[in-house]
Amino acid sequence: MHPYREGRRFTYGAAEPPAEGPSYAFEFLVEVRQGSGTVLRFVQSGFPDEGWEDEYRAFDAGWDLFFANLDTYLAHFAGRPAVTVVAMAFVPDGAAAARQALHRGLGLAAHPAVGDRVTLTSEGLDPVTGTVDVATAEFLGIRSVDALHRFGAEGGDAGCGVSAYHYLYGAGTDEKSLTAAWQAWLDGLFPAPAEAQ
Template structure:
């Protein structure tokens, strides 16, 4: 571990109370990041569900209601990096809020790649937060989050995803599109994220993000946030996971002794 820090300052057109609810409670964090549970006290348990069986746990290390929330990994050092996350909420003169964020706990070996991956990820998630507060504030969320891994490269993976979603190219921000996978319900909306790693669509009822992260060997993810809608999140999760698994099947194990 080293003393390197990833820092963000995010300006939000929302009250400090709204921002605190979004960054320091389980239901709030789930609206823009991944499903969380948070015990609202110093020393309280924190858990996160990243989908497809991946998760993380930790403990609240600072709890100043309305102002400061921090938590860190609960695992022992020998299990890897113990990341620490801190959120500071500050009201702005004239309205709105500034959210300051710090992540620390990066490993010494390969920290540049590790840092860059988190940097891109937080860009996406804080963008989700801004969009949620602008278009869906106060609405509860139902999440459908899935992921898989493929040994391919992004240059090979994205064309496969485009074809499977019935897109003729990587759309640009502002394009109106319909994602039409074979199995899960179609998604129609406006592209609000278009980067080498992510494609995002804002529909009338939620946010939909497709991700390809990695260089030689990629994590492929589909994160869906449905706001105020009584959708069957379990059925949607299953449908999207089956779709991803069909598209990128796990490589067969080599026979014993080969």
């Protein structure tokens, strides 16, 4: 079975199933409808027998965001190449505390609503002005003139992953230095515990 067929089917997964943990597989099916756009069908398989509900919920929230990113890209940036900047951290605090710290670090008094115009003032970085296009419990998304900015805090009371994703569609982006700057910003907000350093 070919993983890619005429731009209509794409699949991927682990070449060799892991010794422990789930082995996920992902399938994307693209159907062009005459005069009415395109339908994308997505299937993810390989969830574990034990605890699959939590795994499913976590993936569901993440895929909702990434499909929203695709929709926004097609509506506002179609055909423009992207530079991706990603910064990540894991924090022992609960997700609620991490979200509050993210908001403070972005210069926001509270979680904005979809449609709000905001300016993010992150220490050590240029201000970002744009429109909120994602505002869920886990994620905040801002669409600026030339970029999508996504911030997340996913997890529970025992700790959570914190992320800052940026999809930049303007020319002349220095990916390496911008990635380092956003990672430094995130590390400043969530310094690693002393025993982990």
